[in-house]
Amino acid sequence: MKKTMMGNFAASWGAQLSRVQVIAAYPITPQTLIVEKLSEIVADGELDAKFIKVESEHSAMAACIGASATGARAYTATSAQGLALMHEMLHWAGLARLPIVMTNVNRAMAPGWSIWADQNDSLSQRDTGWMQIYASSAQDILDSTIIGYKVSEQVLLPTLISFDAFFLSHTVEVVDMPDIELVDKYLPPYNPEYKLDVKDPRSFGALTAEEYYYEFRYKMQEAMDKAVDVIKEAGKEYEKLTGRAYKLVHPYRCEDADLILVTSGTIAETTNVAVDELRAEGKKVGNLRIRVIRPYPKKEILEVIKGVKKLAVIDRNISPGYSGIFSQELKSALYNEVNIPVRSYIAGLGGRDVKIQDIKDMANDALKNDSPNDLIWKGVKL
Amino acid sequence: MIEIRMHGRGGQGAVKASFVLAEAAFQGGKYVQAFPRFGVERRGAPVEAFTRIDDKPVQIRSQIYNPDGVIVLDPTLIEVVDVTKGLKKGGWILINSDKKPEFYDFGDDYKVYTVDATEIAVQNRLGSRTAPIVNTAIVGAFAKLTGIVKIDAVFKGIDNSIPRSQEANKRAAKQAYDAIASR
Numbered sequence: 416m417k418k419t420m421m422g423n424f425a426a427s428w429g430a431q432l433s434r435v436q437v438i439a440a441y442p443i444t445p446q447t448l449i450v451e452k453l454s455e456i457v458a459d460g461e462l463d464a465k466f467i468k469v470e471s472e473h474s475a476m477a478a479c480i481g482a483s484a485t486g487a488r489a490y491t492a493t494s495a496q497g498l499a500l501m502h503e504m505l506h507w508a509g510l511a512r513l514p515i516v517m518t519n520v521n522r523a524m525a526p527g528w529s530i531w532a533d534q535n536d537s538l539s540q541r542d543t544g545w546m547q548i549y550a551s552s553a554q555d556i557l558d559s560t561i562i563g564y565k566v567s568e569q570v571l572l573p574t575l576i577s578f579d580a581f582f583l584s585h586t587v588e589v590v591d592m593p594d595i596e597l598v599d600k601y602l603p604p605y606n607p608e609y610k611l612d613v614k615d616p617r618s619f620g621a622l623t624a625e626e627y628y629y630e631f632r633y634k635m636q637e638a639m640d641k642a643v644d645v646i647k648e649a650g651k652e653y654e655k656l657t658g659r660a661y662k663l664v665h666p667y668r669c670e671d672a673d674l675i676l677v678t679s680g681t682i683a684e685t686t687n688v689a690v691d692e693l694r695a696e697g698k699k700v701g702n703l704r705i706r707v708i709r710p711y712p713k714k715e716i717l718e719v720i721k722g723v724k725k726l727a728v729i730d731r732n733i734s735p736g737y738s739g740i741f742s743q744e745l746k747s748a749l750y751n752e753v754n755i756p757v758r759s760y761i762a763g764l765g766g767r768d769v770k771i772q773d774i775k776d777m778a779n780d781a782l783k784n785d786s787p788n789d790l791i792w793k794g795v796k797l
Numbered sequence: 798m799i800e801i802r803m804h805g806r807g808g809q810g811a812v813k814a815s816f817v818l819a820e821a822a823f824q825g826g827k828y829v830q831a832f833p834r835f836g837v838e839r840r841g842a843p844v845e846a847f848t849r850i851d852d853k854p855v856q857i858r859s860q861i862y863n864p865d866g867v868i869v870l871d872p873t874l875i876e877v878v879d880v881t882k883g884l885k886k887g888g889w890i891l892i893n894s895d896k897k898p899e900f901y902d903f904g905d906d907y908k909v910y911t912v913d914a915t916e917i918a919v920q921n922r923l924g925s926r927t928a929p930i931v932n933t934a935i936v937g938a939f940a941k942l943t944g945i946v947k948i949d950a951v952f953k954g955i956d957n958s959i960p961r962s963q964e965a966n967k968r969a970a971k972q973a974y975d976a977i978a979s980r
Contacts, residue, residue, distance in 0.1 A: 419816075419823050419831075419958075552854075582858050586832035587816050589823060589854070681858035688856050770859045 417591045422583035425553040425590055426492060426518040426576075427452035429560025431462050432598045433516070435490040439467040439478035444530045445584040446494040446520045453490075472497035476504035476517075483513035484619060486610035488564060491515070494580070495522035495536045502540065505573075509544025510631060511620060512638070514567030514574075514605065516560060517545075521680065521731075522580040523765040531766020532579035534680065534732035538708075538740045540575065544635055546642055547709040549679040550578040553590045555661070555706075558653065561598055562661055565649045568605050570642045572635070579731075580766060582681040597656055639710040646707060663712035666719045668694060669701030674781055675720055677728040677745055679705045682762070682769050686729070689774035700778050705741060713748045726755050727781035729774070729793075731763040738790045756787040762794070798851040799945060800861045804880050805870035808840040814870065814932035815846035821936055821954030822850040825946040830855040843878050850945060868939065869893060870914075870931055881907060891938055891977075893931050898978055912938040912977045920972070921965040933959065937970030938977040948974050 420428070426449045430438070438457065440450040457466045465482075469475045472493050479489040493501065498519050508515050519537050523529040537547060548563065550556045556578055563574035578584065609617060623631065643663065650661040667687050669675050678686045683704035693700040703719050705712070720726060726749075730739025737743065742759035749755060758781045763769040777793055801818065805811025812833045819831035827850045834845035847861040863883045869875060872894040880890065886906045893914040894900070901909050914934035924930035933955055940946045946954075948971060955966045 417823075419820055419829060551858075579858075581832065586830060587819055588830045589828050684856040685858045768859045770862065771857065 416594075417589055419587050420553060420590050421448065421585060421587050422553040422556055422578060423448040423520070423585065424452050425557040426560060427456065428592060429557040430490045430516075431456050432557070432593065432595060433490070433561050433564045433602060434462070434488065434599075434604075435464055436487040437465050437467065437479065437482035437489045438491065439469050439475045439482070439489070440491045441469055441472045441475050441493070441497060443472070443494045443497040445522060445580045446492050446497070446518070448584070449492040449518060449520075472500040473504055476501040476508060479515045479517075480504060480508050480511060480513055483508070483515050484511065484611045486605060486607050486612075488605045489513075489515045490517070492518035492520070494520040495524055498536045498540060499524065502543070505540050505543040505545060507620075508573045510635065512571040512635070514564065514571055516563040516567060516574045516576065518556070518560070519575055519577040520580050520584045521577045527765075529765045530580060532582055532681075532731065533764045533766065534577065534740075537575060537577040538732050541709060541740070545573045545575045545709065546639070546707065548574065548576045548707050549705065550576055550583070551679075551681055551683045551704065551706075553583060553586070553588050554659065556583065557590055557592070558657070558659060558661060561593070561602055562649050562653055564605070565602050566642060566645050569645050569649075570638045571607075572638050572642060577680075579681045591657070591659075593657055601653060601656055642710045643712065643714075646710075661706070662715070663707040664715045664719060665704040665706055667702040667704070669703055669719050669723070671699055672701030672723055673699040674725045674727060674778060675701045675703050675723045676774070676778060677703050677705060677726060677741060679708070679741060680731060682729055682731055682774070685769060685771060686774050689771045689778065692771065693775060693778055698778070698782060700782070708741070708744065711744060711748065716745070716748055717752055720755065721753060723755060725758070725781055725785075727758045727760060727777060729760050729762050729769075729777060731769070733761055733764065742789070756785065758784065758788045758791060760791045760793050767794070798849055798855070799866070799943070800864045801848045801850075801866050801868060802861050802864040803846040803848070803868045803870065804874050804878055805844055805846070806874065807842045807844050808928070809870050810930050810932045811844050811870050812846045814868070814935055815848045817932050817936050817954055817958050818848045818939060819850070820958040821940065821946045821951040822848075824953035824957070825950035827851065827945075828854050834860060843874055864888065866891065866943070868935055870935065872896070875901070889942060891935065891942060893935060908979065910938065910942050910977055910979045912973045914938065914969075914973055917969045917972045917976070921969045923962060923965055923969055933966040934969040934973035937973035940970075941974045941977050942979070
């Protein structure tokens with residue numbers, strides 16, 4: 416059923432529809448509404464779940480880890496400094512191979528104290544062994560939560576779903592809520608082979624000497640590789656039920672493009688509009704939205720961009736001392752495979768608005784200049 | 798696509814007004830997007846909120862810079878904020894005011910409408926006399942002036958997005974719908 420809702424509530428209802436059994440969370444702007452809504456849903460008896468109030472985000476993730484280890488479906492949500500505080504526990508969830516799903520509202524790291532959108536918080540957690548999804552609409556948030564559990568519980572890796580502060584978290588838009596019967600059909604109860612169970616005692620997280628640890632990492636990578644196909648299959652099955660397609664990458668008007676813009680998050684949606692305008696001006700520009708960055712969809716990206724003359728990445732994040740992170744990832748995927756010049760733009764840090772015209776400016780700059788460039792600041796005020 | 802900007806003061810319900818407007822348009826079969834300006838909100842400070850209405854899903858994820866229309870919830874803001882900033886030529890300005898539209902001079906490029914949403918809200922006991930909640934009345938006036946949404950869709954929007962005093966809010970919307978004055 417279609418209804419209007421804020422992006423944050425799309426996350427809450429995605430968790431409810433997934434029948435999560437344990438929610439442990441600590442509030443932080445702009446995430447607060449997500450867990451407030453869930454606490455209401457649980458208190459009203461609309462979801463049979465345990466809501467654990469904790470004293471920090473580190474504890475929130477620790478509680479999710481404990482819950483997930485017992486075989487419960489665990490959920491939490493956070494943002495920026497909160498996610499950073501979880502860092503140690505994120506590695507733990509990943510290496511313990513626990514299929515937790517977490518929502519992160521992308522908010523710029525402080526200082527300067529900011530509650531506004533950028534992706535540095537979640538990209539700083541890139542190497543913790545979590546699958547990472549960047550949603551671009553409220554619909555995407557809700558559906559990705561459900562699909563997230565489906566994928567996580569098959570490959571035994573946690574999923575982090577991130578989306579831009581305010582541009583999505585506090586924006587009301589139309590979302591098609593799937594019926595719970597449909598979600599139940601799609602997402603069976605979680606029933607792991609091994610779990611914490613007093614009737615069947617086992618040891619978890621024990622000291623692992625060099626004889627075994629290396630293989631833990633190998634297995635984790637194997638799971639990430641497998642996840643590429645599992646995400647595709649889970650997306651196809653969801654499309655059959657709902658008509659909505661979710662892939663690792665979402666190309667838009669890329670087939671005959673001279674220039675493909677590579678984007679993520681809400682900027683990707685605005686870029687679709689900019690592409691339509693550029694096309695109307697006779698410029699052959701396409702947009703490749705990266706929806707999943709871990710596992711990295713290298714093959715899927717290469718399929719779309721092969722044959723294009725130029726690429727331009729728009730990053731709402733930066734790895735200080737080098738460049739935008741999506742840009743680095745793209746360039747490493749291209750190397751050894753294909754030689755296409757890449758121009759890399761930084762835009763929208765700390766929630767600065769990225770307008771259609773800004774995107775067209777970057778596209779026009781990339782069309783005009785044949786030379787690659789690792790770092791171009793769009794609209795910096797000095 | 799229609800783009801609307803709301804001007805209000807923190808605590809006055811401009812953000813909620815943008816949501817109610819979106820809900821009404823959604824009930825009228827449209828796709829919508831509504832969001833606050835992502836500023837540092839303080840009670841009494843000027844705030845902005847935006848609503849986009851279209852026949853297809855809205856993909857633009859930036860703020861509204863060239864609105865088709867502007868809604869001013871508090872007429873005293875006109876002295877403080879340039880409410881016509883970026884407003885498209887031929888665009889409209891709907892002001893919550895007890896004055897006639899002729900009272901306001903924005904030049905010849907815009908159509909000005911007024912409705913005394915404050916008085917209507919007070920009559921219907923929405924909010925308090927000193928802090929009336931005017932958003933549903935304003936949305937009623939918007940329905941009349943644009944024709945984008947029918948008054949029935951506004952009623953449905955109120956049922957879905959206003960948690961209490963729904964009948965009083967509907968009365969306020971209808972009163973404003975009937976009372977809007979144009980220049």
